[in-house]
Amino acid sequence: xxxxxTNHLDLRAKDVLLEALLxxxxxxxxxxxxxxxxxxxxxxxFEVGSGAVSIYPGNYEDYLWRxxxxxxxPWERLSFPAAGSSPQPAPANGAPKPPARINPMKLEQMxxxxxxxxxxxxxxxxxxGLLEAQLAGAYHDHREAARLxxxxxQRRARLTALLxxxxxxxxxxxxACQP
Numbered sequence: 001x002x003x004x005x006t007n008h009l010d011l012r013a014k015d016v017l018l019e020a021l022l023x024x025x026x027x028x029x030x031x032x033x034x035x036x037x038x039x040x041x042x043x044x045x046f047e048v049g050s051g052a053v054s055i056y057p058g059n060y061e062d063y064l065w066r067x068x069x070x071x072x073x074p075w076e077r078l079s080f081p082a083a084g085s086s087p088q089p090a091p092a093n094g095a096p097k098p099p100a101r102i103n104p105m106k107l108e109q110m111x112x113x114x115x116x117x118x119x120x121x122x123x124x125x126x127x128x129g130l131l132e133a134q135l136a137g138a139y140h141d142h143r144e145a146a147r148l149x150x151x152x153x154q155r156r157a158r159l160t161a162l163l164x165x166x167x168x169x170x171x172x173x174x175x176a177c178q179p
């Protein structure tokens with residue numbers, strides 16, 4: 001449970017804290033006014049006000065996006081009465097649930113990441129080709145051949161990981177774009 005964890009930290013310390021919290025596999029509950037920190041770390045935003053707690057799935061950008069639409073699309077948030085206030089009636093069970101929508105900013109991020117992966121993949125394929133050509137000419141120096149072979153294998157492993165990420169990102173983007 002963290003209360004304003006980025007107060008009094010310089011930029012580097014904030015980055016280190018953020019990396020540590022992102023690597024943490026448990027649950028973190030935090031209060032912060034640092035919008036960048038919230039956006040990078042949050043998976044749910046709890047808004048407390050007007051005698052209720054509203055829960056918005058996603059990060060800070062998602063919260064803003066959903067908050068803007070909550071008046072016209074109340075099913076996108078869950079509200080619980082605050083302690084000591086009178087409970088509000090639950091929504092009708094027969095109400096149709098609209099299809100899930102993705103934040104347009106998230107959609108753009110996904111598209112940019114796909115483009116980055118494609119560029120990185122092309123670069124790695126080019127590097128592997130060059131290293132393989134160098135390896136073909138390094139038959140007289142076994143140390144150089146071993147070094148080149150290690151470099152090739154490292155790049156192939158990275159390429160395999162990138163291709164896997166590309167497939168997952170492409171599937172997620174395709175699913176997000178379906179009506």
